[in-house]
Each structure stands twice: as structure tokens, then as C-alpha cells.
Amino acid sequence: MVVVNDRDHVAWHEGMTVHQVLKAMGYSYVLITVSVNGKHVPREEYETFAVPDGADFKAFHLAHGG
Amino acid sequence: MAPVKVTFTINGITTEALEGSFLLASLKANKIDVPTLCHHKDLVPNGTCRLCVVEVTDRGKTKTVTSCNFPVKEGMVVSTEAPSVVRNRKVLAEMYLGRWPNVPAVKEVAKKVGVTGSRFSSDLTDENPKACILCGRCVRACETFIQEKIIDFAGRGIKRHMGMPFGEVDPHCVGCTSCAYVCPTGAIEVIDDMNHPVDPLLIRNHGMRVNAEMANLDPSQCRMREVGTANIVEVMDAYDLLPVCNYKFGSHKDTPKIDSKVLKEQYFTQGHADQCWHGCSMACAKAVDGYILKTGPYQGDAVCVDGPEYETSAGGSNMGCFDPDFIVEFNFYCDTYGLDTISSATTIAFVMECFEAGIIDTTITGGKVLNFGATDEALELLHEMARGEGFGVDVGQGIRFLKEKWARELGADAAFLHDIGMEAKGLEYSEYVSKESLAQQAGYTMAVKGPQHDEAWLIFMDMVNNQIPSFEDKAEALYYFPLFRTWFGLMGLCKIVWNDVSPADNKKHPPQEAAKIPEHVHNYWKFFEGMTGIPLDEKKMLDQSARVHNLQKLMTLMLGYGTRQSDVPPYRAMGPVTEEEYLSRQERYDGQLTANLGLDPASMDLPAKMSALRTFRYEQYDKVLDAAYKRRGWTREGVPTLERLTELGIDLPELVEIAKKYQ
């Protein structure tokens, strides 16, 4: 299980990447900053960075528009 | 795709860089200094001055290249001190010095490469210390920042010079000053006599930061230049925030028919800076040329339509109308009649729901079958509103009027009309679904002039990021953002350059600060300081704003709208009013009953579930209001305390008298 933004849960699987967590959450926004267990993950690593089981996953959406 | 790194050597030192990056960046990263003149950090390099030459050996071939625009390659060997390049640089520097002996940037480069005098003095020698050295940075700046070629080289050979077409001031120049900002010599002079700022350079330097971000970051961020605010139509749909059918739902399968791709590919013909803010390079305004109107007084005419913006498209979805032609035509006629697109769309959406719910029928609507999605009828209604005829007379007076009239004269269920009538303080809500964001429900509804979002847009911070979980966190956001937004509105500063582009390194701030975009707030302070000479910080800014905001609050009291009751939204802004709505997001709502109230939805019928959710949401909302009022220095009734008025220095007797009535 991955905990997203201290609230939502995503089922974990072996080799799960940042990209897959974002996809499972339906997060398609362009201005997202991701951190996994407190460590910032650059966009270039979304498809390679492995998210561990039980990770504290933060997807910070910087608002625009509005 | 993860980017590829390449390895190579510079002066014998092994180094790494991202494939496709330019060699000059690697030299700098390795603290190796080569002279440059035409290079500028915010511009695409083009190798004009040739001063940055280095020697590169790649797969057995050795050549001299300009490092500023040479992409790094795996295994290459770079030498910045090979005798041939050292000689090259020296000769070039000497030539520059011969022609422009007094230009500081040229002198500095010459000194760097060890040249003190020049053999190349001639008739062409220009003694002006601010001479143009033909580096071309200004041309690239105009292209990059404004996507124009207003300034360019003219003439050939020794007659080559810089200027605008025919040597005249081109009216298309927006005055962004990008060309002056990048010019290494000061050859382009900016005359700042508009409004007599105290420190024009301070304003320009901070304005240029925005211009540089627009040029370099906007294409991968919000695409404001490409599609304007319409870029968020698809984003809001994806996050269940796009109002559909009078805010019943937050997304729809037909959204791709009205999203930014369609507008860009089939409609927008204009996208240049329109001077709404002098010198702005964002150019978010879009327009449609040659649109042939299908209805109304100008039927058959080809017209230019200013828009559509996000809110105009979202107004379409809110009326259940996913036809882009309709949205463009609705946009045109609202503008032409002087009707607000948001209030018109939200009001018509309400009328459509009342029609579908059987509250009104064709005897009331003048024969119009006003179901959701009825584009022709919606336009006809808009024309009637403008002409002051038929059904349009009532609808033109807005939702509050309609609710009261239909309850009174038609015996309609007043509570239901109140639930679905998306207005507060007599103003219609703007086009976002706030059901899942408590902070935004308050941000909308507490706004002193009614539920528009230019006081606060907190949906991502609250609903998506969950970064303001406690009532106190929400109250803090409901303190800072409305005051900040009120402040820059008061100063005549545009909101778009605050958060429709953000610095690449904004992520370095912790989330609460990052949401403020500190560098951009700082830019605004510098604009203020450059204009007035008064330095600002966060407290000073918020206090300036709070004086006006509290004054506005007292005015709403005078108008009869300023108390707690006026700050409570219709339930449609807070949760599912109808069974249809609940069922459409059943999993979400059932989950919340369990998580927040410990209930077992399986053992409850639908009305019981809806009622439990509703009670819970109203309780939560009350707590947010309490916390936000407290943070603002207002009473439980939402009225500024006398101490707060004193603290802000606005305790004038006539204001105190108004506030006192409600203490």
C-alpha cells in the first residue's frame, strides 16, 4: 500500500514507479512536485524511480488558473 | 523517458552532462571560464560572436566549435586552451576592440584573453561606449519573449545595423523591454516616463524575470501563450472539478469537444500580446477571427470574438452544452451585450435544472424547451435577457431573484431552489466544483463581493494535496490568499503572472510556502517599491490589504450581506443535493461516511446516507467559518471586531458605528 498525500491509498506492487502511482491516482496535472518518503523525485525519474511498499508519497499540485 | 547522460573530458577532466545540453554549461559547471558576448542565459544560443570557441575531438576528427551552441557528445575530448583556439579568441577580441574600443563589455572580454590594444582601428571605429556590437541578443529576445521580429538586423556588410523596420517605431512593439534587458552594451535605451516610477530599473529587472520564465517555462507548464486560460478545461475535467449541468457533476465524456485542443486547432487565430498589461509577454489573451454568427442581431456577420477563456468553456459545460460553436457565440454575445459570461451561464444552468425538475415549463419559458444542452434555446434566452423581453426579463435578474419569485408565485420548493441555486450574496458562483474542498467552499462564499474566486482558489491545496488538513490550516489559507489577492488587485497587478507560470525551482520551498510562489510575491513587492519607493514585506502587504478588505466587509454589512448567514453556500456547492448526484459518486461518498463518521453505508438507505453526509458537511463548514473568522479578527457573526479596526487604523467613528451594531 502506498499512502498518497497522507490520505489516499494506492495498492502497491513489485517494481511500482512514481509514474504508476500518479496514474493510479488519475494525477495528470503538469505542475506536480513528487516526494517519496520525504525525498524529492525529479520528473525525469518518474518512470524509473521505484516506490517502496508503505511509502509516504506526496504529490504536491501547484495551483494555477483560478 | 529518463534522460541520457553522456561522459566526456574537458582539459583532461572527465565530466558528465545530459545529452543534448550545450557544452558551455558544462564548462561553467567545471568552473572553466571562456569569454562570451552573444550568449545570454535566457536565450537560445546561436554562436554569433564566436568568442566562446573551443577545440573538440570527436571520433578522430578535431575541429573548432562555439561552445555556447555545441551539444555535448559521448566520448568527446574538449580543450579550451589549445593554441589554435587561444589564438582565435585573441584575434577576435582585438577586432572587437578595434571597432568598439570603449564598450565596457568588449573591454572586459579583451582583458580576459590578454588583449590590451588593437591593430584594427579604422573608419568604422565607433567610440561610443554604448555602441551596438551586433551581437543579435535583442533579435533573439524579441523572438523568444514576444514571438515577434520587431527589432532586427538591417543592411549588409559594414552597413549592417540594428533597428526596427524602416527605422520607425513599430506599433507592434509591446514595450516589454526584453531587448534592452539582454543588450550587453546599453545600446537600447528605455525611456521610462509612464507614471513616473521612482526606480524604473528595479521594475524592469523583476519584470524581465517574468518574461524569461514565460519564454523558457510556459511551454512545458501552463501553455498560457499557446491556449490561454482554456488550458485548464481538460485539467478540471480530469480532477472532477469542471462544472457540468449546474454543478451536479465534475466531468463529462464530451469535454474533449470543448477543450483547449479544439479551441487551439479549430478556433484561435490570435494569440499575441494585447497590451492589457503594458509590456507583458505572456499574451494569454486569445481571439477567434471570422466567426460567422448563427443567431441574434448580427446573424450572418463574420466577427472577431475575444476568447473563449476557461470560464467561458466551463460555462458551456455547466449548461450541458458541449458545442464549441455555441461557446464562441455565447462568448461573443455576452461581450457585445455587456453581460458577464459567468453569471449568465450559471443562471441559465440553474434555469435548465429547474426546467428538467419540472419547477418551470414552457408556459413560463415562452415556449423554449430549456433542457441541459439546449444550445439554440440558451442563445435565444440570452438575446431575450439583453433585449429585456419575455422570459429574459426575469432570468436577466439572476438566480436570487428567480428563486424568490418561483417559490412565491409558483409554489416551488424553496429549500430545493436554495440548494441548487448557485449564488451567494446575490452573485452567481464562478465555474469550479467545490464539493470536495471545504476551504474552497469558504473561499468562494466568504468572498466579500460574492462567490467569485479572485479572493481564493484553494482546491488543489485542500482537496488534492491535503496540505491544509486542520481547520486552523484552512483558516490560515483563508487569511493569506484573499488578502494577497485583494492586494495585487488593488495595485492593478495582473494575477496571471503570479501563478500561471512558476519558477523552475519553486519546489525548493516546503509546500505551504511553495503554494504562495514566494519569488513571484517578491516580484510584486519590487514592482510596488519601484513605483513608490516604499519597500514591502509580507506583513506590510497584508496589512495594506486588510484595511481595504475590512472596509469592503463593512460595506457589505451596509448593503445587508455581511453576516454569517451570507457566508453559507447553497448545498450544491458543498455536496450532492440529488440522489442522481450521490449515486454518480457513490463510492466516494460511501467511503467518506465510513472514514469520517464510522457509519456502515451498506446498512443505510440512500436518503439516510445523503442526510448523514449533509449534516456532517454543514458541521465541518461551520468549523471552518469559525476558524477563518477568528484568524481574520472577526466575530462569530463574521463582523470585524472593534479591536481589529483599531489595529488596522481604520477605527473611524462612522465605521465603528456600523461594526458596533453587530458586536
Ligand code: SF4
Ligand atoms: S521591447 Fe519587446 S516587443 Fe519591443 S522590440 Fe524589444 S523585445 Fe521586441
Ligand code: SF4
Ligand atoms: S542592440 Fe544590443 S543586443 Fe542588439 S545587437 Fe546591438 S548590442 Fe546586441
Ligand code: FES
Ligand atoms: S558566446 Fe558563443 S558564439 Fe557568442
